[in-house]
Amino acid sequence: MAATSSTIIQSSERMTDAGRPDTGGPKTRPRPRMRLSTSRLAMLFIVIFAVGVTLVLTAVYFLTARVLDQEVDAVINSEVNNLVDDYSRGGLLQLISTLHRRADGWGRTGAVYLLVESNGFPLAGNLARWPQVVSRYNDWVEFEIDASEAGGAVSHPVRAQIIRLPGNRWLLVGTDILDRSRLASRLRTAMFWGVGASVLLATLFGLSYSRRIRRRVRAVAATCESIMAGDLSRRLPVEPAHDEFDALAAAVNRMLETIEQQTEMLRTTFDSAAHDLRGPLYRARVRIEESLQHEGLADNVRETMEATLAELDRVQRTLGTLLQIAQTDGRGRDVPTEDVDVAALARELVELYQPEAGNRNISLDYRGDTTAILHGNRQLLAQAVVNLLENAIKYVPDGGKVEASVRSDGNAVTLCVADNGPGIPEADRTRILQPFVRLERDRDQVGSGLGLSLVAAVMRLHRAAIELLDNRPGLRVQCVLPVQPQRLSSNVT
Incomplete structure (x- = not known):
């Protein structure tokens, strides 16, 4: 008490x-x-x-x-x-x-x-x-x-x-x-x-732990974005803590090293094969052209040689397109970039293809902004627009209509090429962007199924989104390109 x-x-x-x-x-x-x-x-x-x-x-x-x-x-x-x-x-x-x-x-x-x-x-x-x-x-x-x-x-x-x-x-x-x-x-x-x-104390520890995890996740996400942009030399960060994240990062880095070695080997092999095949194909073409100039060739021989020459042209175009796709997908680190006016570029190409479209009584017009500037590769963007226009003119029937448009909202540039042709079924719109994929109805058309594949590769390089939509009737190809594709520009050396 x-x-x-x-x-x-x-x-x-x-x-x-x-x-x-x-x-x-x-x-x-x-x-x-x-x-x-x-x-x-x-x-x-x-x-x-x-x-x-x-x-x-x-x-x-x-x-x-x-x-x-x-x-x-x-x-x-x-x-x-x-x-x-x-x-x-x-x-x-x-x-x-x-x-x-x-x-x-x-x-x-x-x-x-x-x-x-x-x-x-x-x-x-x-x-x-x-x-x-x-x-x-x-x-x-x-x-x-x-x-x-x-x-x-x-x-x-x-x-x-x-x-x-x-x-x-x-x-x-x-x-x-x-x-x-x-x-x-x-x-x-x-x-x-x-x-x-x-x-x-628990709050301070929890906030510190949450910040650390977010920082590491952001670093991993940034590295993965660079790798997807084509920079296979990047590696996930490994810290001295040697925790589970570091063990996972080390395992992924070893996998990336193997992938980089295999990719480089395939790229070297493909480039070498492509260059080695160009010489024989060119010499064969020259010989056939010289033979066609000789008088006294039988008609059946001349027809055979002309058909062979056309096939050689097709093989050369296919080989060139394949090489271009491979180079586009693998050149994320060294692609030259500049400010490109996509609206002006699209107008120029539309004017260039209007005579060809006019021969088939196809209406080809441009509608959209007068200026739409973004940071990218002018040559590749031009090739993408060309492929879209050629693809539309190729499949639209005589008397049809093709329209190109470019719109800019300050953060992104939207490039669209629409037609009133047969279009593409919704079930096939994803796989049609892959190389050599063609619809059964188009088997009789001349081509290799690489046009949209090259467009998709250019869009991937520019961190852009490509979407195939129903134009009712016809096909509408819509590409949304960021004005400043940082992953592309930051990898320029």
């Missing part, structure tokens, strides 16, 4: 609940919406950590308070048993004598005693009267008393046990629990500070 040096004045009218203190419940706040998975993971970690720490500290608080209550109750029970033994041995006079001897126990031990008659008249003890807010029919009660101390009157909480004695007399035995209440208050304060500090 706590020892104080004060004298009891009177019992107070105030009383507290004999139960445990109310620590209050946690306030639930609406959680902000998080779009990033790292932010959601960090928030989940903070919530789980905060709940765990709160549960642990709350359990420690209640267990400590329970132990303190049990100790206080044990002391009071022991004192009550001693007084009951005195009453059993010597009766009422013995009990009153014992209470008189212990009347000064408040100043030494904080003990509270009061023995009253059935009408409430006090017989012995250090309380002036029975507390009015305390019912005699409760076993355990808690109330407050005002005691004078050096600094004035101080309110002290008291926990007491009430015993009914023969003769309808009542005995109240209790002790001052001010120090216990102060200790419980300090425990609550420590618990709140502990939870707050733990949540703060």
